[in-house]
Amino acid sequence: MGKSKKRSAKPAATEAIATGPSRLLLKLADRLFGEAADRAAFVHSLGQAQRFAPCLLWLADRPDPFPFAALPPLAMQPDWVDRLDLTADQPANRRPGKHPLHEAGAFYCLDFSSVFAASALLAIPDRVDRLVDLCAAPGGKSVFAWRALQPSLLVANEAIGKRIGMLVSNLKRCGLSPAIATCADPETLAQTIPGWADLVIVDAPCSGQSLLAKGEKNPGCFHPLTIGKNANRQKRILANAAALVAPGGWLAYMTCTYAIEENEGATQWLLDRFPHLEPQPVLALEPWRSIHAAFPCYRMFPQEGLGAGSFVVLLRDGRNGPANPEPANPEPVNPGPANPGRSSLFGDHEALQSLIRWRSDRSKPI
Numbered sequence: 330m331g332k333s334k335k336r337s338a339k340p341a342a343t344e345a346i347a348t349g350p351s352r353l354l355l356k357l358a359d360r361l362f363g364e365a366a367d368r369a370a371f372v373h374s375l376g377q378a379q380r381f382a383p384c385l386l387w388l389a390d391r392p393d394p395f396p397f398a399a400l401p402p403l404a405m406q407p408d409w410v411d412r413l414d415l416t417a418d419q420p421a422n423r424r425p426g427k428h429p430l431h432e433a434g435a436f437y438c439l440d441f442s443s444v445f446a447a448s449a450l451l452a453i454p455d456r457v458d459r460l461v462d463l464c465a466a467p468g469g470k471s472v473f474a475w476r477a478l479q480p481s482l483l484v485a486n487e488a489i490g491k492r493i494g495m496l497v498s499n500l501k502r503c504g505l506s507p508a509i510a511t512c513a514d515p516e517t518l519a520q521t522i523p524g525w526a527d528l529v530i531v532d533a534p535c536s537g538q539s540l541l542a543k544g545e546k547n548p549g550c551f552h553p554l555t556i557g558k559n560a561n562r563q564k565r566i567l568a569n570a571a572a573l574v575a576p577g578g579w580l581a582y583m584t585c586t587y588a589i590e591e592n593e594g595a596t597q598w599l600l601d602r603f604p605h606l607e608p609q610p611v612l613a614l615e616p617w618r619s620i621h622a623a624f625p626c627y628r629m630f631p632q633e634g635l636g637a638g639s640f641v642v643l644l645r646d647g648r649n650g651p652a653n654p655e656p657a658n659p660e661p662v663n664p665g666p667a668n669p670g671r672s673s674l675f676g677d678h679e680a681l682q683s684l685i686r687w688r689s690d691r692s693k694p695i
């Protein structure tokens with residue numbers, strides 16, 4: 330008795346494609362889609378590895394002649410992003426990450442699902458001076474946000490120590506400066522610099538169900554225990570993210586999973602506890618509006634053929650108050666090696682000083 334009980338509490342073995350879709354996947358499809366054809370297309374798209382067009386996010390001018398073959402841009406695509414045409418017989422398209430321009434930091438390789446989610450940031454009409462990317466490694470959303478919003482300072486935080494190296498190396502390669510990489514639990518950051526950020530990005534650790542659309546294994550990703558655990562972790566991160574946002578600032582929450590308990594569910598939880606956060610429409614993503622919430626949020630699914638799938642919601646802090654309060658202490662702390670012209674911006678925030686003072690071994694200017 331005891332034994333079989335224990336076994337049934339474990340996440341189901343993978344949604345193994347060879348043996349057909351699992352009961353849990355079919356159940357998810359039922360919840361996600363009203364139409365049988367959509368359900369079937371979704372389940373089918375998770376049953377075979379697909380290659381989705383990778384994207385190049387340009388940080389420098391495109392070279393001429395252009396060594397890549399790009400697909401026609403989508404309406405929501407920023408003009409500094411290319412989707413590579415995988416059907417083209419173009420040697421550079423095969424391994425863009427090996428191209429010398431990549432090493433030179435001229436572009437960053439990103440999957441389209443990430444571009445989709447991050448493109449919600451383009452709907453922010455305000456100047457974003459102070460940006461915190463709370464779950465940053467390996468750095469894709471940081472690079473996108475930097476390119477899109479040109480903040481005065483980026484704090485790229487990664488909670489898992491062993492992932493910091495790749496984050497720092499990517500931010501350095503792409504020349505993101507001034508920037509600081511921190512390795513902190515979101516709660517510590519929220520306590521250190523509460524109400525500091527004009528924008529907080531939460532690209533949250535999640536159940537990662539979309540990995541299956543890329544042919545990767547993710548055992549148990551549809552199991553309620555996996556989803557519940559991830560939803561709870563996201564709620565904790567989101568609550569701390571909310572504490573980091575300045576009055577009038579912004580919070581973008583995104584995942585690469587399909588579960589409603591994460592995504593819309595975690596967002597609703599946040600809205601119930603932080604009613605001053607207001608979901609904002611993103612006009613460019615309206616064709617992808619989620620039907621699983623009354624508030625505006627967006628989903629892209631793998632059966633569309635664009636990417637493995639993602640979710641995004643953009644929230645504005647509706648409290649009155651300047652998004653950029655006057656710095657309490659105008660003394661520069663660190664002139665920032667790569668961009669002396671911005672030195673005052675780099676150092677003149679008291680909160681930033683305390684961030685640098687706080688565990689200087691764990692936060693370093695890039």
Ligand SMILES: C[S@@+](CC[C@H](N)C(=O)[O-])C[C@H]1O[C@@H](n2cnc3c(N)ncnc32)[C@H](O)[C@@H]1O
Binds near residue numbers: 463464466467488566
């Ligand atoms: C989806 S990935 C981020 C991808 C990254 N934003 C990008 O675009 O390259 C989620 C990140 O959250 C980190 N993470 C894991 N547990 C966390 C926690 N409890 N709090 C904050 N971040 C966490 C993971 O290490 C991982 O780097």
